[in-house]
Amino acid sequence: MSAGFLSVLSQAQRYVSDRARVGEPVIDATAGNGVDTLFLARLVGSNGKVFAFDVQAAALERTRARLSVAASAGDRIAPAELLLAGHEEMSALIPPEYHGRIAAVMFNLGYLPGAEKKLVTQPDTTLIALVAALLMLRSGGVLTIVIYPGHEGGDAEAEAVEHWAETIPPSIGQCVMYRFPQKIQSPYLIAIVKK
Template sequence: MGFLSVLSQAQRWVKERAGPGDCVVDATAGNGSDTLFLAQSVGPRGRVFAFDVQAEALENTRRRLAGEPDGKALAPAELVLAGHETMEAALPAELHGRIAAVMFNLGYLPGASSPLITLPGTTLAALEAAVRLLRPGGALTVVVYPGHEGGKDEADAVEAWAAELPQTTAQTVVYRFPQKPASPYLIALTKR
């Protein structure tokens, strides 16, 4: 039996900390996989916010949510056409400090018509905002992709940021397959 993929491990850790009725954030909507997972996890009494700078990504996410088979009750999802670094300003003030989980899947939108990538500066600002938004015990997951141009710089910046977080703020972990240095890996935290 092998280990879970980094995406499956991220979902597992979120599922352990976010449940029915919670409010959660997909910081990088992309093709909607994490948004759908979050909407299923928190159910119809929950709430999901999904951010992306590309309208194409939000349309992909909308289609994925709409294509969910009948019988699966999803949380309502608010799709926000904005960078993840704006999430703190975009979320209602009454939700600050009450978010159960924030998921990031960095890199670029597979199959996109334009080659946009996430960048260290905006990603680090978004991570800082996410920590402030999380409730105690809340989870933050970041899947980084060092194998594409610019990806290693961003992965290194995120890992350094996580290592420098005070232990009184959060417990951090890196989940990685060291035999594949260019493959995606997971950086996660639980807020104290």
């Protein structure tokens, strides 16, 4: 038996595992090193579809390599479309036939681990992406947002995302926050289930 609670990243994956089904389309809004992309590709399987966004080519290369290793090992993973673009462009770049059918969208805000720490997600583009993601979800779909308040500018983005989540009408979605209050600068999670 585990001694503590799940990490925020593991809790985000648990929320998604509870909602997304094999064969469904999903989105990784911040591909980074490809951890969530691979998780989603395994979850929805070879009949599913993953769209993964990142503004850094290095991030998409790391993600591609992670997916390739899994596929070579025999994992039955979903095909992934890796998009070198900001997540705020998801509405324009994901084909219209997927709009309203997405089972899960995962955001992992902040910067790419192991890369330039000054290149971070920004509140204005993040909020555009969150609105788009909520619109693209199917009923019962889930949106997870892992927030990092501890880096420069992270607190402003955290405040903007929290305010956005607080203003979602209950008729649109149900929101929850998962946080360790003893570590105020540590990452935390906001999740939204669409009605």
